[in-house]
Amino acid sequence: MIIRDRxxxxxxxxxxxxxxCTTPGVDNGVCxxxxxxxxxxxxxxxxxxxxPGYRQVDMSxxxxxxxxxxxxxxxRADFFNIFNIASYGYPDNNLNDSSFGKITSVRSPARQIQxxxxxxx
Numbered sequence: 001m002i003i004r005d006r007x008x009x010x011x012x013x014x015x016x017x018x019x020x021c022t023t024p025g026v027d028n029g030v031c032x033x034x035x036x037x038x039x040x041x042x043x044x045x046x047x048x049x050x051x052p053g054y055r056q057v058d059m060s061x062x063x064x065x066x067x068x069x070x071x072x073x074x075x076r077a078d079f080f081n082i083f084n085i086a087s088y089g090y091p092d093n094n095l096n097d098s099s100f101g102k103i104t105s106v107r108s109p110a111r112q113i114q115x116x117x118x119x120x121x
Contacts (some may be wrong), residue, residue: 054087056080056108071121078114 062076089105 034112051090052088052103054107055085056087057085072119074116074118074120076116078116080112080114081109082111084111 012094059082061079063076065073065075067073074084085108086106087108088103089107091101091103092099094100
């Protein structure tokens with residue numbers, strides 16, 4: 001079962017179904033991951049670990065100003081990730097790590113603005 005537990009910043013919850021079978025003294029019978037040392041498998045299936053989605057919105061604005069006969073002054077503004085949407089990285093899936101299930105990175109770049117001016121004659 002994959003759930004988000006926002007109170008402790010874990011992407012996966014901390015209920016018994018996501019408890020590692022490698023935790024000392026814990027054998028709840030429903031753990032998702034088996035004991036790696038004994039080559040046991042838990043109940044987790046392939047591709048059941050999901051990460052947050054990725055979203056980025058880009059935009060361009062441009063305008064040409066006709067100055068005289070064939071002379072043109074053009075202005076262009078490019079906005080990358082214009083709404084500055086944070087697309088979070090993948091949760092840590094290392095069972096023996098203290099940050100298991102936590103997201104510690106961002107995949108999307110920060111907002112970037114590019115301005116350009118060109119003159120054609």
